[in-house]
Amino acid sequence: MNDFIAARSQMALSLGFHIIFSCIGMVMPIFMAISHYKYLKTGDEIYKGITKAWSMGIAILFATGAVSGTMLSFELGLLWPKFMKHAGPIFGMPFSLEGTAFFVEAIALGFYLYGWKKLNPWFHWFTGLLVGISGLASGILVVSANAWMNSPAGFDYINGKYLNIDPIKAMFNDAWFSQAxxxxxxxxxxxxxxxxxIHALMILKRKNIKFHSRAFKIAAISASIAAILQPISGDISAKDITQRQPEKLAAMEAHFKTDSASAxxxxxxxxxxxxxxxxAVKIPGFLSFLAHGNFKTPVKGLSDFPKNDRPPVSITHYSFQIMVFLGVILMILGFIYLIGIIRKKQWVNNKYLLKFFVIATPLGYIALEAGWTVTEVGRQPWIIYKVMKTADAVTPMPGIAYSFYLFTAIFISLSLIVAFLIYRQIKMVPKLYDPTDKNYILNKK
Structure with a gap:
């Protein structure tokens, strides 16, 4: 493995690992705040138990995300020094603001974890909500920085120099909204x-049924609504990529020849x-419709671009197909569940539907990783689109392969430790609220 491939592999591994914890940090506090709100409004101890269980899981995953995020920050400078030398002053603002959001998130989480019976109940709830808001802000700011790599703005590139820097324009580049x-x-x-x-599995095992049923409902409704909305954001992204990165769209679809009514x-x-x-199954004209809003406008094929500027087609295409296929599966599951909530109450507790949710447990993250593969591999060979190539940004330091092996071992170790800690938290669920309460359900069989 040469140093360039090793550097790219290490960055891909680090990003692929960290993105899972970033997503959890954005979403889980929102679920926690919903459960806590229900507890404050109803006084139901089960919701308090759900809130405490989720908050402990968030604490574990937040710590892991902080470690992997710190490693990523160092990797940007160590593996891609030429990139950071020129790009840092331009897109440094979203990174610095992300650091601020991270500190707010950490402080709010500290208040929340140790605020039970010490803070005003509603202020305590607000600190938990603030964890989620800060997490969402962090995610948007980091994506803004990544979007800048796909749609560089806020500077003039003249004779190899980066002049007239405008950090605000760089942060709110043409790609930031659709990507965020x-x-x-x-x-x-x-x-x-x-x-x-996870909660569906516990229900099927007949453990703490009321506890897991209420937790399941909060997560399932949120996931179902999001899955139904996702194709809309996907369409916005596809139309945006058509205009900004036509070779990426062509690689996603393995579209080689420009033609009218592109399939x-x-x-x-x-x-x-x-x-x-x-x-392949081809639907005539439909790519033209998705890209341009009508069925006849040609979509540029890969043959229109120099071979040295084309993204790797197979990886980009397969990743895109995986993302779309899994997205459709989850959207169908979301539709079925929401119909059950609204019209067919008997569906909600159907064991086959619960099994479907259990099977779907990893699918969203697989689709997420595939989507980021499309974003990053589809931009190649550029690290800053049309400005700097990835091969020109890598460190000249030798021995990167050994660093990649070391980081791989670290991430595998972290994964095993986190899996063990989360498993232990799930086993601790019966201890998280008063077993003398009338709502406490524990099937000991």
Whole structure:
């Protein structure tokens, strides 16, 4: 493994690991605040138990996310020094604001965890809500920085120099809204279905049924609504990419030849050498419609771009197909569940629906990782689109492969430790609220 591939692999591993905890940090505090609100309004101790259980999980995952996020900050400077030298002064504002949001989140979480019976109940609830708001702000700001890499703005690039820097324009670049919207909704989908799936499993095992049923409902409703909204944000993103990064769209669809009434490709195996797709289902005109709003406008094919500027087609295409396929599955599950909540109450407790949620537990995060693969690999060979190539930004320091192996071992270790701690928290659920309460349900069989 050469140093360039090692650096890219290490960054991909770090981002892929950290993004899971970032999403949990954005979404779980919102779920916690909803449960806490229900407890304050009803006095039901089960909601208090759910709130405490989720808050303990958030504390564990927040600490892990802080570690992986700190590692990422160092990696940006160590692995990509030329990138940070020029890009840092331009898009440093969203990163610095993200740091502020992170500190607010940490302080609010501290108040929340140790504020039971010490703070005014509603102020205590507000500190928990503030954890979620700060987490969402952090996510939007980081995505804004990434969007700048896809749509650089806020500077003039003249004779190899970055002049007339405008940090505000850089932060609110053309891509930030579509990427942030898509990311936030994806975070709710992935985290919501993961949490709902865990509680669905506990219901199927007949453990603390009332506890897990109420927790499941909060997560499932949020995830279902988000899954139904996600195609709207996806359409906004697709139209945005059509205008800004047409070669990325072409790679996503393995669309090699420019033609009128461009077909939408479902599945298929790209044959890059011969510039065609095997075994694909093609819907004539539909790619034109999704990209331009009508069925006849041509969509640029990869053959219109220099070969050295084309993204890796196979990885981008397969990742896009995985993301869309899983997104459709979760959207269907969300529709079924919401129909059950509104019209078909008997569906809600159906064991097959609960099993479907259990199966869906990892699907949102798989789709999320696939989506980020599309975003990052689809931008290649550029680290700053049309300004700086990734190969020109990598560190000249040798031995990056050994660093990649070390970081891989660290992330595997962290994953095992976090899995153990979360498993222990799930086992502790019966101890989190008063067993003498009439609502306390524990099936000991």
């Amino acid at each position: 919207l898509h990311m936030i909704i994806a975070a709710f989908v992935a985290t919501g279905f993961a949490i709902a799936g 939408l490709i479902i599945g298929g195996i790209p044959d890059v050498k011969n510039e065609k797709v095997k075994f």
